[in-house]
Amino acid sequence: MAGILHILLSVLALIPYSLAGKCWKDTSCSGPTASGFQGPWEENIYAPASRTVRPKILLDLESNSAAYAKSNAPVLHGNGSRLVFDFGLEVGGVVTLHYTTTGSGAIGLAFTEAKNWIGKWSDSSNGAFEGPDGALYANFSVAGEGSYTMPEKELRGGFRYLTVFLISSDNVDAWIQDVSLELAFQPTWSNLRAYQGYFHSNDKLLNRIWYAGAYTLQTNAVPVSTGRQVPMIEDGWANNCTLGPGDTILVDGAKRDRAVWPGDMGIALPSSFVSTGDLQSVKNALQVMYNTQNKSTGAFDESGPPLSQKGSDTYHMWSMIGTYNYMLFTNDTDFLERNWEGYKAAMDYIYEKVNYSSGLLNVTGTRDWARWQQGYNNSEAQMILHHTLRTGAHLATWAGDKALTNTYHSRADKLEVAINKYCWDEDYGAFKDNATSTTLHPQDANSMALLYGITNRTRASRISTQLTKNWTPIGAVAPELPENISPFISSFEIQGHLAIRQTSRALDLIRRSWGWYLNNPNGTQSTMIEGYLQNGTFGYRSSRGYSYDASYVSHSHGWSSGPTSALTNYILGLSITSPLGLTWKIAPQFGDLRSVEGGFVTSLGKFQTTWNRREDGYTIHFSVPKGTRGNVTLPFVEEFKKPSIKIDGVDVDRGVLYSDDTATVTVSGGGVHKVVVH
Ligand SMILES: *[C@@H]1O[C@H](CO)[C@@H](O)[C@H](O)[C@H]1NC(C)=O
Ligand SMILES: *[C@@H]1O[C@H](CO)[C@@H](O)[C@H](O)[C@H]1NC(C)=O
Ligand SMILES: *[C@@H]1O[C@H](CO)[C@@H](O)[C@H](O)[C@H]1NC(C)=O
Ligand SMILES: *[C@@H]1O[C@H](CO)[C@@H](O)[C@H](O)[C@H]1NC(C)=O
Ligand SMILES: *[C@@H]1O[C@H](CO)[C@@H](O)[C@H](O)[C@H]1NC(C)=O
Ligand SMILES: *[C@@H]1O[C@H](CO)[C@@H](O)[C@H](O)[C@H]1NC(C)=O
Ligand SMILES: *[C@@H]1O[C@H](CO)[C@@H](O)[C@H](O)[C@H]1NC(C)=O
Ligand SMILES: *[C@@H]1O[C@H](CO)[C@@H](O)[C@H](O)[C@H]1NC(C)=O
Ligand SMILES: *[C@@H]1O[C@H](CO)[C@@H](O)[C@H](O)[C@H]1NC(C)=O
Ligand SMILES: *[C@@H]1O[C@H](CO)[C@@H](O)[C@H](O)[C@H]1NC(C)=O
Numbered sequence: 001m002a003g004i005l006h007i008l009l010s011v012l013a014l015i016p017y018s019l020a021g022k023c024w025k026d027t028s029c030s031g032p033t034a035s036g037f038q039g040p041w042e043e044n045i046y047a048p049a050s051r052t053v054r055p056k057i058l059l060d061l062e063s064n065s066a067a068y069a070k071s072n073a074p075v076l077h078g079n080g081s082r083l084v085f086d087f088g089l090e091v092g093g094v095v096t097l098h099y100t101t102t103g104s105g106a107i108g109l110a111f112t113e114a115k116n117w118i119g120k121w122s123d124s125s126n127g128a129f130e131g132p133d134g135a136l137y138a139n140f141s142v143a144g145e146g147s148y149t150m151p152e153k154e155l156r157g158g159f160r161y162l163t164v165f166l167i168s169s170d171n172v173d174a175w176i177q178d179v180s181l182e183l184a185f186q187p188t189w190s191n192l193r194a195y196q197g198y199f200h201s202n203d204k205l206l207n208r209i210w211y212a213g214a215y216t217l218q219t220n221a222v223p224v225s226t227g228r229q230v231p232m233i234e235d236g237w238a239n240n241c242t243l244g245p246g247d248t249i250l251v252d253g254a255k256r257d258r259a260v261w262p263g264d265m266g267i268a269l270p271s272s273f274v275s276t277g278d279l280q281s282v283k284n285a286l287q288v289m290y291n292t293q294n295k296s297t298g299a300f301d302e303s304g305p306p307l308s309q310k311g312s313d314t315y316h317m318w319s320m321i322g323t324y325n326y327m328l329f330t331n332d333t334d335f336l337e338r339n340w341e342g343y344k345a346a347m348d349y350i351y352e353k354v355n356y357s358s359g360l361l362n363v364t365g366t367r368d369w370a371r372w373q374q375g376y377n378n379s380e381a382q383m384i385l386h387h388t389l390r391t392g393a394h395l396a397t398w399a400g401d402k403a404l405t406n407t408y409h410s411r412a413d414k415l416e417v418a419i420n421k422y423c424w425d426e427d428y429g430a431f432k433d434n435a436t437s438t439t440l441h442p443q444d445a446n447s448m449a450l451l452y453g454i455t456n457r458t459r460a461s462r463i464s465t466q467l468t469k470n471w472t473p474i475g476a477v478a479p480e481l482p483e484n485i486s487p488f489i490s491s492f493e494i495q496g497h498l499a500i501r502q503t504s505r506a507l508d509l510i511r512r513s514w515g516w517y518l519n520n521p522n523g524t525q526s527t528m529i530e531g532y533l534q535n536g537t538f539g540y541r542s543s544r545g546y547s548y549d550a551s552y553v554s555h556s557h558g559w560s561s562g563p564t565s566a567l568t569n570y571i572l573g574l575s576i577t578s579p580l581g582l583t584w585k586i587a588p589q590f591g592d593l594r595s596v597e598g599g600f601v602t603s604l605g606k607f608q609t610t611w612n613r614r615e616d617g618y619t620i621h622f623s624v625p626k627g628t629r630g631n632v633t634l635p636f637v638e639e640f641k642k643p644s645i646k647i648d649g650v651d652v653d654r655g656v657l658y659s660d661d662t663a664t665v666t667v668s669g670g671g672v673h674k675v676v677v678h
């Protein structure tokens with residue numbers, strides 16, 4: 001027996017890893033081949049170097065300890081026996097097995113993202129809400145060698161654990177000689193580690209969180225022909241539907257829904273920009289929303305095809321906000337020109353619903369993220385409309401339509417007054433869920449009010465304090481979805497605190513919520529979960545009467561990747577303020593950190609910042625493309641005391657703008673600069 005094992009292990013060791021440099025199947029490669037910034041931070045990238053991967057660990061479930069495959073015989077003995085392979089992180093694609101058997105039978109393959117749903121049934125993904133998905137079978141009728149490759153239609157988009165089990169008579173053995181997986185995600189990239197952005201700080205947990213957000217987004221960039229089957233099937237699963245144009249497209253989740261959801265992109269899009277830099281998947285996702293827009297009403301669907309859900313005013317507006325973000329990051333004026341009429345029709349469609357004496361939006365398309373109630377003058381929808389109008393004003397400028405810029409701005413101004421008049425609860429110190437006398441103060445609307453600057457500083461400060469009342473040791477419970485913790489809505493909350501420079505609150509929430517999940521041994525330990533319950537179980541929404549299995553929850557959901565853009569834009573403090581970064585902003589927030597660096601790339605070039613704190617002050621190095629200009633906002637070293645500032649060795653005292661314990665200096669021309677503050 002030991003001899004056979006030895007031979008088998010030698011065979012395993014001889015099977016070569018395929019060379020890096022492949023794109024998915026016959027997809028043409030168009031992604032970057034080299035990373036934008038090389039350095040030690042690349043060790044934190046979860047993405048494998050090769051598109052072909054193998055399990056890292058053979059799990060010993062009986063002793064509940066993990067052992068390396070080398071010390072375990074990869075053999076199934078008789079009916080019902082099983083082996084559990086752990087890939088060590090979230091993966092997705094098509095598995096190939098090589099095996100040798102001593103009789104006839106079938107080898108089953110079952111998949112799960114979370115450790116606590118390991119079994120002979122895959123976790124739930126088909127959307128029929130009838131429980132787990134079941135298994136695939138490699139059937140063999142005679143003894144000998146065989147191999148099996150999953151049908152592409154049954155590609156498994158997201159999993160970490162693969163259970164391989166035998167169905168046969170009791171005297172059959174099956175040796176599993178090789179398990180390999182062809183990763184399907186980010187199909188146009190030949191080098192899955194060619195990130196165009198990076199982040200590195202003295203806090204290892206925050207670094208892991210940033211990279212887990214980035215990896216989540218990679219697993220959500222999928223081949224366009226691998227969308228989930230609709231109408232939903234109840235038996236097994238199928239990922240064989242076309243999602244939109246192009247080769248690669250950004251969907252909501254790796255395992256499911258595998259559909260374009262524009263609301264999710266409100267978080268996923270900015271995080272993609274600062275990390276992988278993959279905007280091709282974003283472009284195709286937005287384009288399919290324009291392609292399927294209702295030409296007579298101007299309404300966007302709530303989700304892309306084949307799901308094509310309808311009737312969501314908030315997701316309608318997120319397609320519009322996504323258009324702004326995409327333009328900001330790419331200056332793709334062809335895209336804007338092609339879709340500008342559609343955009344304006346979408347604005348008319350939504351603004352027609354602002355026809356109530358209060359000046360508030362009357363939400364009639366009531367589908368939304370999982371919040372329990374939507375409709376009427378819901379506050380979250382008002383905040384989203386406000387941001388739609390402001391970003392629409394910028395888009396109108398870029399589209400050369402100055403009159404419309406003014407129209408959209410003045411509508412936003414009016415809406416802001418109405419929101420502050422009708423939705424505010426002065427006694428409590430936060431926005432209510434709508435303009436009635438409700439006592440519910442939602443996490444979404446209040447976080448967005450901070451992030452989008454919809455209220456004044458007295459109120460903003462009260463909101464930030466009140467939001468912390470929803471916190472538990474493992475995250476913020478959303479009052480608008482009781483018992484549930486939403487890393488999607490918490491992604492707005494952390495940015496909301498940061499927008500008003502409540503740095504330590506934001507860092508605290510990032511660590512307790514995303515840190516909790518990333519360190520949870522039952523999770524993927526490499527991606528961001530869709531949502532979870534306040535009692536620490538993964539059954540997001542199961543407390544609210546949804547009938548499906550708790551294993552339906554996606555463990556790799558781009559809408560939960562908020563810390564990735566938040567850490568770059570607010571903690572490192574680097575962001576762009578006009579297309580491609582012709583103007584930019586550097587406004588670091590230190591919190592309890594000592595040093596942070598990071599950067600990203602646009603077609604103008606690289607943007608990079610490093611800051612280091614000292615006992616008596618700090619130093620910032622930055623490098624931005626030639627011909628650009630921006631504001632550098634420097635925190636005071638001591639409260640209420642104007643600091644001494646040197647840029648490239650020269651004292652700066654003229655033209656400094658002081659506000660909120662910060663000093664702002666404009667730097668023109670681009671290039672490499674050093675700022676010393678004490
Ligand atoms: C992981 O799941 C197992 C099985 O459901 C459970 O007993 C354990 O408490 C979970 N661990 C954590 C940290 O949630
Ligand atoms: C393969 O084996 C499974 C499990 O025994 C069985 O349910 C299925 O019908 C078999 N398929 C074929 C094509 O024989
Ligand atoms: C194999 O095990 C399954 C599940 O326990 C059982 O239904 C089936 O009858 C067994 N097959 C044989 C040939 O023993
Ligand atoms: C996808 O697979 C399902 C289930 O087998 C099938 O009903 C459907 O027609 C297929 N769809 C496409 C677009 O091939
Ligand atoms: C567009 O919306 C109208 C009004 O809701 C509806 O009657 C019509 O069927 C929609 N058209 C398409 C192509 O979905
Ligand atoms: C954006 O594109 C427009 C139209 O092609 C061009 O005029 C403008 O200079 C571009 N902006 C930047 C920052 O390159
Ligand atoms: C707005 O309300 C007025 C008065 O109720 C009504 O006459 C008008 O048709 C409404 N407009 C729209 C666009 O709904
Ligand atoms: C909101 O719109 C619905 C549907 O058009 C309408 O029935 C309702 O009266 C409107 N409410 C207000 C306050 O305008
Ligand atoms: C206002 O919000 C509360 C809390 O979500 C809800 O119970 C109530 O139905 C809402 N009112 C209207 C008119 O939408
Ligand atoms: C904030 O807005 C409220 C309502 O408009 C107003 O009463 C308050 O004075 C404002 N505070 C500041 C500091 O502007």
Ligand SMILES: *[C@@H]1O[C@H](CO)[C@@H](O)[C@H](O)[C@H]1NC(C)=O
Pocket residue numbers: 483533535537542543
């Ligand atoms: C967690 O909460 C949910 C919803 O209330 C409940 O169904 C579940 O049993 C709880 N689980 C544990 C382990 O407390």
Ligand SMILES: *[C@@H]1O[C@H](CO)[C@@H](O)[C@H](O)[C@H]1NC(C)=O
Pocket residue numbers: 577583584629630631666
């Ligand atoms: C710098 O900040 C000032 C004041 O907010 C603003 O007017 C100016 O446009 C900013 N400059 C750049 C390059 O962003």
